[in-house]
Amino acid sequence: DTGVSQNPRHKITKRGQNVTFRCDPISEHNRLYWYRQTLGQGPEFLTYFQNEAQLEKSRLLSDRFSAERPKGSFSTLEIQRTEQGDSAMYLCASSLGVRQHSYEQYFGPGTRLTVT
Amino acid sequence: GDSVTQMEGPVTLSEEAFLTINCTYTATGYPSLFWYVQYPGEGLQLLLKATKADDKGSNKGFEATYRKETTSFHLEKGSVQVSDSAVYFCALSDQDSNYQLIWGAGTKLIIKP
Numbered sequence: 001d002t003g004v005s006q007n008p009r010h011k012i013t014k015r016g017q018n019v020t021f022r023c024d025p026i027s028e029h030n031r032l033y034w035y036r037q038t039l040g041q042g043p044e045f046l047t048y049f050q051n052e053a054q055l056e057k058s059r060l061l062s063d064r065f066s067a068e069r070p071k072g073s074f075s076t077l078e079i080q081r082t083e084q085g086d087s088a089m090y091l092c093a094s095s096l097g098v099r100q101h102s103y104e105q106y107f108g109p110g111t112r113l114t115v116t
Numbered sequence: 117g118d119s120v121t122q123m124e125g126p127v128t129l130s131e132e133a134f135l136t137i138n139c140t141y142t143a144t145g146y147p148s149l150f151w152y153v154q155y156p157g158e159g160l161q162l163l164l165k166a167t168k169a170d171d172k173g174s175n176k177g178f179e180a181t182y183r184k185e186t187t188s189f190h191l192e193k194g195s196v197q198v199s200d201s202a203v204y205f206c207a208l209s210d211q212d213s214n215y216q217l218i219w220g221a222g223t224k225l226i227i228k229p
Contacts, residue, residue, distance in 0.1 A: 095215075
């Protein structure tokens with residue numbers, strides 16, 4: 001069990017550019033979550049997947065954000081036409097899922113995005 | 117809906133002091149409760165959990181007991197160290213939240229040598 005991994009760890013981009021982040025969950029975990037966290041704040045839910053199905057997306061999430069989990073394993077989060085307000089830490093987490101009655105989520109180290 | 121309230125920080129203590137960080141929750145069902153810790157510049161780590169009333173979660177000298185009668189899950193440690201300096205988040209998960217985590221605002225803990 002190598003834990004949740006995220007790449008890249010840091011990304012600096014210019015406003016208007018597109019960026020894509022990757023998350024590899026713990027191998028047997030069915031659920032995968034994306035969060036955003038700004039300095040001094042708690043995690044803000046963005047979206048989650050059960051296997052390859054995206055089951056919920058935050059209503060606050062801009063249409064510029066899209067996430068995929070094509071084979072129910074790794075996931076990507078893309079931000080199009082980045083804005084300075086997108087600067088944040090993007091966190092990925094995974095969990096075994098409801099059927100296993102295990103609700104705790106395990107987090108990756110995060111990807112820090114800076115939009116200049 | 118579900119919610120989590122935790123004491124505001126920062127909490128500043130001297131090394132070897134006793135720590136309590138209060139956490140209370142509102143939920144209609146029977147949630148699972150968690151404490152996560154975030155060290156500077158790092159991601160969130162699950163510190164401990166409890167899944168039913170009167171359960172005690174413990175890890176790294178930290179403890180928290182699931183108290184349904186007071187809807188609380190206070191975090192305690194008998195003797196803190198400088199290395200415990202971090203932000204601590206209380207969270208819950210239940211059927212009403214579709215098993216997503218509902219977070220408290222976080223409490224920053226500063227331990228001085």
